[in-house]
Amino acid sequence: MLNLKSIHHIAMICSDYPVSKKFYTEILGLEIIREVYRAERNSYKLDLALNGKYIIELFSFPDPPERVSQPEATGLRHLAFEVEDLEKAIEELNSKNVQTEPIRTDEFTRKRFTFFADPDGLPLELYEIELT
Structure with a gap:
């Protein structure tokens, strides 16, 4: 048995980093734990918390493929x-x-x-x- 304790975080990739950062922080009110720009990947990684508990990693990558969302698709x-x-x-x-x-x-x-x-x-x- 693995003896899992809880979900540590959820990782998501966004298509427009400034827009998604604003949405998750200013509209939903998640707190920024740390923000890192990874030059070798041309990518941001934003760690976000809700009520002090780390829950979301928000990534940006150049030209990520669109997520199939509607109708229901495999995955999250x-x-x-x-x-x-x-x-x-x-x-x-x-x-x-x-x-x-x-x-x-x-x-x-x-x-x-x-x-x-x-x-x-x-x-x-x-x-x-x-x-x-």
């Missing part, structure tokens, strides 16, 4: 973030010109959620959790 389906107030989170995204899908309810958990997309079309989800 989406990245989900927990929120306590779904309507408030939707309002905040919409106020920053980020469009969200209509709210849905998970048929098994009865929890509410919605989807939106990052600048490269990666599906992102807001999943409402109960306050404790």
Whole structure:
């Protein structure tokens, strides 16, 4: 048994680094841990955290191929973030010109959620959790 403890991070490649950096830091509010430019690869690597926990590596590379997203494709389906107030989170995204899908309810958990997309079309989800 591997005895895995948690997910350490999720790595993503973006097509327009300044646009994606702004989206993940200014719109979603992720914190920058470190930003490195790797000259030999003509690539940025941006380590991002949510609530102090390292979660995303955002990479840029020259001319990356587009991700097949719609209809469903093999690979990462989406990245989900927990929120306590779904309507408030939707309002905040919409106020920053980020469009969200209509709210849905998970048929098994009865929890509410919605989807939106990052600048490269990666599906992102807001999943409402109960306050404790």
